[in-house]
Amino acid sequence: MSVLPDPGASRAVLVGTSRYQQLEQLPAVSNNLQALAGLLSGPLSLQLPARHVAVVENPAAAHTVVSEVRRAAAEATDTLDSVGDLGVSRCASVVSGHARGCFGGRCSCRGVSAQVTVCVMQFLLGLLDRQASEAARCRIDFKYALAMELDDSGFHHSVLVDFRGRLTQDDCADRLLDLARA
Known part of the structure; x- marks a missing residue:
């Protein structure tokens, strides 16, 4: 039912x-x-x-x-699909809003906030790095979530590998996970 x-x-x-x-x-x-x-x-x-x-x-x-x-997303307390676009955006914005402190300003051309958002969406949608990179280049929902211009060419998939590598340093992944659970 x-x-x-x-x-x-x-x-x-x-x-x-x-x-x-x-x-x-x-x-x-x-x-x-x-x-x-x-x-x-x-x-x-x-x-x-x-x-x-x-x-x-x-x-x-x-x-x-x-x-x-x-x-x-901030106002809603009930949704049709907790893994739908609204749920993805809400989760990604909560985590990415606090991500900058984990890297002390060390970020690539897109910034830590966008990288966290991509990783959260990638996980929730079950995408490989190349698929997430392609989605950021081609899909309008990714472009909106990442605040990218519609003609933005996106990023190389290796950016995600580097970002995850930095997450393993200085218990940053644990702090981001704690923020996501809060």
């Missing part, structure tokens, strides 16, 4: 882009976002309070979406 989430404890973030520089415009996206928001709040669906459904339309930068997802 399926159990629906508690509407008062759940949040939804809807993201859509209808304006493009080099592609045909998609004006229906705006209408679809509003219709889906209404459906999620309506009596025939999850019945979320309207204030619990955020619509991010035509975001100018990745951080716009990331901040909205993080806000929703």
Whole structure:
């Protein structure tokens, strides 16, 4: 038997882009976002309070979406899927928010916060290093979680090997694990 989430404890973030520089415009996206928001709040669906459904339309930068997802994740106490995008973003943001202290400022071009986020998402989604690197290069959900520009070329998979090697030094992995459990 399926159990629906508690509407008062759940949040939804809807993201859509209808304006493009080099592609045909998609004006229906705006209408679809509003219709889906209404459906999620309506009596025939999850019945979320309207204030619990955020619509991010035509975001100018990745951080716009990331901040909205993080806000929703922080407010939500019930989700449809604890390993879904919201759960991944929440876990990754909690851990990565405290990661810088473990390395005393020693980080690669992406920074420790992004590396921790990739490693958490990689683990939760069961990806190999090359697959995680490819996901950061190609998948929009990874780009948003990592606050990358859409045309960012990503990183070489060996960055993850180096990062995990640094985790084994000075009990940093234990401190990050403690943060994730908190």
